[in-house]
Amino acid sequence: MRILLIEPDPILAKLYIRALHKENFEVEWVQKAEKAIIAADTKKPDLVVLELDLPSHNGVEFLSEFKSYSDWEKIPVIINSFDSSTLLKYKTNTAELLNIKAVHYKPQTTISDLVISIKKFLPNYAQAS
Amino acid sequence: MSEGNARLFAALAENLKLPLVQIAQSAELGLENTEYIQSIAKNALKIIDGYQMSLKESDSQFMLPLEPVAVPLILLDVANDLSAHAGMYDCKVVLDYSTRLIPAMANKAALKSALLNLGQGLISATSQTDEQHKSITIAAHHSANGIVAGIFSNMKGINKQLWYGGKSLYGKARIPIPQISGGSPAGIFIADKLFEKMSSTLRLTHHNNLPGLAATLITSSQLKLV
Numbered sequence: 251m252r253i254l255l256i257e258p259d260p261i262l263a264k265l266y267i268r269a270l271h272k273e274n275f276e277v278e279w280v281q282k283a284e285k286a287i288i289a290a291d292t293k294k295p296d297l298v299v300l301e302l303d304l305p306s307h308n309g310v311e312f313l314s315e316f317k318s319y320s321d322w323e324k325i326p327v328i329i330n331s332f333d334s335s336t337l338l339k340y341k342t343n344t345a346e347l348l349n350i351k352a353v354h355y356k357p358q359t360t361i362s363d364l365v366i367s368i369k370k371f372l373p374n375y376a377q378a379s
Numbered sequence: 380m381s382e383g384n385a386r387l388f389a390a391l392a393e394n395l396k397l398p399l400v401q402i403a404q405s406a407e408l409g410l411e412n413t414e415y416i417q418s419i420a421k422n423a424l425k426i427i428d429g430y431q432m433s434l435k436e437s438d439s440q441f442m443l444p445l446e447p448v449a450v451p452l453i454l455l456d457v458a459n460d461l462s463a464h465a466g467m468y469d470c471k472v473v474l475d476y477s478t479r480l481i482p483a484m485a486n487k488a489a490l491k492s493a494l495l496n497l498g499q500g501l502i503s504a505t506s507q508t509d510e511q512h513k514s515i516t517i518a519a520h521h522s523a524n525g526i527v528a529g530i531f532s533n534m535k536g537i538n539k540q541l542w543y544g545g546k547s548l549y550g551k552a553r554i555p556i557p558q559i560s561g562g563s564p565a566g567i568f569i570a571d572k573l574f575e576k577m578s579s580t581l582r583l584t585h586h587n588n589l590p591g592l593a594a595t596l597i598t599s600s601q602l603k604l605v
Contacts, residue, residue, distance in 0.1 A: 258507050259397060259401075259503075259506075260467075260468055260469065260506050261401050261419070261467055261468070262397075262400065262401060262404065265401075265404045265405060265408055268408060269408060281506075281507050282507070282509075303553070303554055305504075305507045305508075305557060306536075306557060308554075308557070332393075332396055332397070332400075333553060335553070356396070356400050357396050357399070357400055360403075360404070360407055361404050361407050361408065362407070
């Protein structure tokens with residue numbers, strides 16, 4: 251099962267990749283929204299983990315572009331971000347529309363919390379494992 | 380607390396979330412490399428030190444005491460202190476200055492703190508670029524008005540608009556400089572304040588065609604006579 255990890259900070263990304271590899275997930279890591287669109291196209295992820303604070307185009311821009319393609323509409327997205335104000339909007343308004351399955355505020359999220367969310371919302375994870 | 384200090388404090392608080400999350404999550408995974416965690420913590424402490432030094436701003440007349448300073452020695456110190464942090468971000472630290480630089484008027488501790496804070500900000504920014512060989516250059520050169528000392532980077536997109544736009548947005552927007560995300564670039568604004576307190580201004584400039592943020596320090600005429 252393949253995760254597209256969109257995380258600008260290399261130190262955090264390495265920690266997430268380490269934890270996800272331990273769980274036998276394949277991880278495609280990118281730091282920018284533009285690269286994430288290309289990776290989504292070429293790597294066909296089963297789930298996306300997204301930081302909203304990205305250099306140049308932010309995570310919200312990525313989401314609106316990403317969800318505009320019918321092929322990717324159903325790919326679940328987990329937000330894992332430092333941006334608490336935008337997070338709140340996603341918790342209340344448009345989460346369902348954009349197939350956002352979970353919203354994590356990074357300072358209050360452990361890596362275990364993130365892994366649990368990923369397992370919970372990865373399509374067919376239960377059958378595969 | 381003055382409005383300026385409140386804005387800087389908000390930026391600092393936002394900025395410190397990243398190293399704290401890095402430490403917490405490294406500990407969660409049980410990483411045995413304690414030097415790595417120490418380095419993250421040390422860099423966070425340097426940002427706090429710089430902030431405290433700039434706090435005297437509540438007195439708008441307050442200026443840091445200046446003395447003749449050998450800029451190359453400060454640059455060497457900064458390069459040493461930044462090397463571990465840069466290593467974690469796969470970024471190379473390059474030093475570039477003329478050995479003939481004459482002393483400049485500055486506050487030694489504030490100049491070092493300002494350059495460290497700038498360096499951390501630019502290392503983080505550079506790590507998010509597509510450049511294959513990521514590097515920052517700690518440099519100083521003579522100019523008509525004194526000695527220009529600062530941090531430069533080979534990343535694309537550093538321009539005046541970015542800097543002045545960021546300055547006007549800081550304290551209002553969470554990410555005033557989108558090219559430097561993953562936290563607020565408080566260190567850069569702390570550096571700006573510290574240079575202000577040394578009667579100088581942080582501005583966008585170039586060193587050997589590399590863009591970066593630097594300030595012009597007046598040279599020490601006292602020592603020129605010696």
